[in-house]
Amino acid sequence: MRGIFPFAAGAAIMLVAGWAGFPRAIYKSRPQPVDFSHKVHADKAGQKCEDCHAFRPDGTFAGIPTLDKCAGCHAAVMGATVAEKNFVEQYVTPAREPQWAVYARQPENVFFSHIAHVKRAQLTCDTCHGDHGASDHLLPYQEDRVSGYSRNIWQTADRVKTTRAAMTMSACVECHRQQGLEHSCLDCHK
Amino acid sequence: MTSTRRDLFKLAGGAAVGALFTPAPWRLVTDTALWSETWPGVPRPARGEIRAKYTNCSLCPAGCAVRARCVGEQPVALMGVLEHPFTHGALCPFGLAGHHLPYHPARIAQGPVKQAAAAIASALARCAANERIAVLDLRPGRTASWTYRRALAQWKNGTYLTPPRTLGGNLAVNLAAAKTVLSFGTPLLDGWGTPGNVIAAREGFRLIQAETVESRTAVMADQWLPIRPGSEPALARAIANVLGNQPLHDAALETGLTEAQIVAAARELADNGPALVLDARERPEILALNQLVGSLGHTIVMRREAPVPAEWKNAVAATELSAVPDGSVRVLLIDESAPGPYLPWSAVEKKLVAENPVVVAFAWSGEGYGRHAQFVLPTAVYPEMVDDIPAAVDSPAAMFRLSAALVPPPADVVNPAEFVAALAQISATNTLRERADAIHKSGRGTLFTYADAKSTALKDVKADGFWKALNEGGCWMDAVPERQEIPKLAFGPPAATLTADNLPLAVVMAEAPAGLGSPILSKMYQESNLRLAEDRVVLHPTVARECGVEDGGRAILEAGCGRLDVLVCEDPGSPQGVVQVAAGPRTLDLCGSSPRAKVVRA
Numbered sequence: 001m002r003g004i005f006p007f008a009a010g011a012a013i014m015l016v017a018g019w020a021g022f023p024r025a026i027y028k029s030r031p032q033p034v035d036f037s038h039k040v041h042a043d044k045a046g047q048k049c050e051d052c053h054a055f056r057p058d059g060t061f062a063g064i065p066t067l068d069k070c071a072g073c074h075a076a077v078m079g080a081t082v083a084e085k086n087f088v089e090q091y092v093t094p095a096r097e098p099q100w101a102v103y104a105r106q107p108e109n110v111f112f113s114h115i116a117h118v119k120r121a122q123l124t125c126d127t128c129h130g131d132h133g134a135s136d137h138l139l140p141y142q143e144d145r146v147s148g149y150s151r152n153i154w155q156t157a158d159r160v161k162t163t164r165a166a167m168t169m170s171a172c173v174e175c176h177r178q179q180g181l182e183h184s185c186l187d188c189h190k
Numbered sequence: 191m192t193s194t195r196r197d198l199f200k201l202a203g204g205a206a207v208g209a210l211f212t213p214a215p216w217r218l219v220t221d222t223a224l225w226s227e228t229w230p231g232v233p234r235p236a237r238g239e240i241r242a243k244y245t246n247c248s249l250c251p252a253g254c255a256v257r258a259r260c261v262g263e264q265p266v267a268l269m270g271v272l273e274h275p276f277t278h279g280a281l282c283p284f285g286l287a288g289h290h291l292p293y294h295p296a297r298i299a300q301g302p303v304k305q306a307a308a309a310i311a312s313a314l315a316r317c318a319a320n321e322r323i324a325v326l327d328l329r330p331g332r333t334a335s336w337t338y339r340r341a342l343a344q345w346k347n348g349t350y351l352t353p354p355r356t357l358g359g360n361l362a363v364n365l366a367a368a369k370t371v372l373s374f375g376t377p378l379l380d381g382w383g384t385p386g387n388v389i390a391a392r393e394g395f396r397l398i399q400a401e402t403v404e405s406r407t408a409v410m411a412d413q414w415l416p417i418r419p420g421s422e423p424a425l426a427r428a429i430a431n432v433l434g435n436q437p438l439h440d441a442a443l444e445t446g447l448t449e450a451q452i453v454a455a456a457r458e459l460a461d462n463g464p465a466l467v468l469d470a471r472e473r474p475e476i477l478a479l480n481q482l483v484g485s486l487g488h489t490i491v492m493r494r495e496a497p498v499p500a501e502w503k504n505a506v507a508a509t510e511l512s513a514v515p516d517g518s519v520r521v522l523l524i525d526e527s528a529p530g531p532y533l534p535w536s537a538v539e540k541k542l543v544a545e546n547p548v549v550v551a552f553a554w555s556g557e558g559y560g561r562h563a564q565f566v567l568p569t570a571v572y573p574e575m576v577d578d579i580p581a582a583v584d585s586p587a588a589m590f591r592l593s594a595a596l597v598p599p600p601a602d603v604v605n606p607a608e609f610v611a612a613l614a615q616i617s618a619t620n621t622l623r624e625r626a627d628a629i630h631k632s633g634r635g636t637l638f639t640y641a642d643a644k645s646t647a648l649k650d651v652k653a654d655g656f657w658k659a660l661n662e663g664g665c666w667m668d669a670v671p672e673r674q675e676i677p678k679l680a681f682g683p684p685a686a687t688l689t690a691d692n693l694p695l696a697v698v699m700a701e702a703p704a705g706l707g708s709p710i711l712s713k714m715y716q717e718s719n720l721r722l723a724e725d726r727v728v729l730h731p732t733v734a735r736e737c738g739v740e741d742g743g744r745a746i747l748e749a750g751c752g753r754l755d756v757l758v759c760e761d762p763g764s765p766q767g768v769v770q771v772a773a774g775p776r777t778l779d780l781c782g783s784s785p786r787a788k789v790v791r792a
Contacts, residue, residue: 003200004200006193006197006198006200006201007200007201007203007207008204009201009204010200010201010203010204010205010206010207010208011204011205011207011208012204012208013205013208014204014205014206014207014208014209015208015211015212017212018208018209018211018212018213018214019212019213022212022213022214022217023213026217026221056240058240060240107227107228108227108228108234109227144221144224146221146222146224146225147220147222147224147225148224148225148228149224168220
């Protein structure tokens, strides 16, 4: 019995470290530069996703809006929140672009087309982004120390999706297969 | 309780087993794989504003108009310019992936420039009266070509060498005027001339392809005449006999066709004109058919060269390599920066002096003449290079367009024309602008600008505006003269046919030389056998059995000039008595001057 104790102890230590310690250690976390509320903009300002996350005339996706877009409404403080006051003072007034950490940053060797999914496949934003459009605060950006990608890609409450290491090719392939779509390598890798 | 060394091993063992039941090792495998996609050294496209830039592709003489989608300053996708009146938006697969070339594994970015200059100077100092310095220009007609010719005029024994060509210089093909085209192995529908123009003209002519193998052009032709290997001149003679009401003699036996097929082809040329006869190797005895069928002045026309400054006219004339005495070239400079027809090294080498010749190749890779030269000096590659592209063989009017740089070249590359000009101590720093000004001064033709798809008469454009338009994506097209001069074809002696009893297979260059393309494209083409790689040969299964080789096996291709390790592909569609190879520098060096070979087991 005594002989198995060191073995069991080693296994137990590693199990605890692997399940409890490793998931914390693998990520480094940093807050977004601005405590942005999608909920306030959707509810009070009545804005839709595409009002800020628009397509350019050539069909490319503009992604996160630039400061010019924000300053169109927030040239001066409009509300009473500290977050807005800080945003105007630290970014709008000195015309300093916020350095947003992009949750959905893709690997350099892959090309993802928003317009193909939104306009052609008629997917709604919440299909991939969940209820992010109704969130009151932005989640901290958790970056994988090895791969360099964000922990939280999909911004949904679904555990299965939020624990993906990245937006993997298998996730793309899985969804395309479900839709009966088969494509060539060069559709995404160009 | 004391712990032993055995306990320590047990603890480590338990930890190792325990780790396997946690996400840590599996996750690290995935993360490491993701990290490896972007580790240092992997090219990363820039992120930034997306915009379009325009240029012209300089990978082949077609010079197709290109619209480059750029992210920041980095081109990420190339496409044609649909509204272009001559290239019609077409871009071949090599052109579509041309922006990969600066990152090609075979790319040379540094070279012994000072050592080469010193060796040339030393060789020139000991150059005897009957020896010469020569520049071999694979793509004549460029502004750089004029610089070579002006530079060589500074030496009493300077010689400007060009590949032999009948069509493509002052003589051009007017495909749009043709009703019947008889092609002797010319890859007319597979990259010949300007692909967009050929496609646009295709509906207007009937194509008869006389070729040993069923090439892509043969597949798409209206009629394929599967002739015996090497019997093209015999077929041309037979057609000439039919047109001259002479007997056919044993033409059917020589060519492998029936007499009815030969007579029908000849009648079609005579009755459904204007006709045009093309030959992949431009053999004079075959091109002579054009005189018989009245092509001259209709489908083969005179073309003016784009104007050059008057002071440039003091330049040496072009000389074909065959006209240079053997053993007479002391210094040979080869410009491979603009790809053109590859002359077999055996033909070049015999022109060099026997002792200590200096051979310098200007190239962006060492795959061509760089294998034989003492010095390989790196040049910019498309789309880094700034160069002009003369009109292609199928353009009846002269053209002037620039391949403007989309990305900056590496710091240590050499501009071949400026290098040669510096040797001759002449100025060549602003030659493209000088030539553009000379064209503008002529007031001829029109300027087509790509961004707005507008054609403007040149006389309505200012000189600075013309230069700016050329650099930002534009093409000058000469006006076709109202009175068309009837060209004359200068026919030399028939090409000598080499035979060798110990080389039983006729070599068929199954692919047009395309030079090095994007690595990803070459890989896809060659792994799927859409295009032959240089290290593959195609044999009929019966021929393969006779040679003792098998499909997928290694073999040695032997010809008059040496041997090459190859992979064998069996194809029942390949004619017997034939070995198909790709036309690359290695195979052309091996088989270019001796179109017979044998294949033996490695």
